[in-house]
Amino acid sequence: MLEFAGFLPFLLVIGIAAIQLGLVGYAANQAGSAARAAARAQSLAPGTAQTAAAASTSSWLEPKAEGSGGEDTVTFTVTVHVPPIIPLFGDGWNVRRTATMPNDRTDAGS
Template sequence: MLEFAGFLPFLLVIGMAAIQLGLVGYGANQAGSAARAAARSESLAPGTAQAAADAAASAWLDPEAAGGGGDAVTYTVTVHVPPVIPLFGDGWDVHRTATMPNDRENEGS
């Protein structure tokens, strides 16, 4: 019983670190999806990138889209992943970038 009680804090920290790693992976996946959505939306209709990024990612990650383009539209989305254990600081920012062809350039053809 004493051995288990002494080892339990280590097991809890390892479990919470695994959850944190999963959250960072989830944040990276959501940032990638939001970047693709923002770039595609902006390539079709100007000024719609942030709304597309917001719709494509979980709201609690607070996605921020930045970018623009000419022949191709490139957007980078940053999401903030909060910490599970407060000792890890105030979380991580995860960035993902996507590029789409600019379909507005081809409208007149």
């Protein structure tokens, strides 16, 4: 019993670290999806990138899309904020993902 009580804090730290790592991985996946959605939406209808990024992610990640479009391609970067599980360990992390899509607007070549 005494050995388990001494080892329990290590188990808790490892468990919390695993959950935090999973949360960062989830945020990276969501940021990639949001970047693709923002670039695709912007390539079809200019001005819709932020709405598409917000619609394709969990709202608690607070996605922020920024990017630019050229004549042939549209590139967007989405940043999401990952909060820490235990607030004592900092403010969290920002995860960025970038996606480039071909410009599919019908008026692009006209």
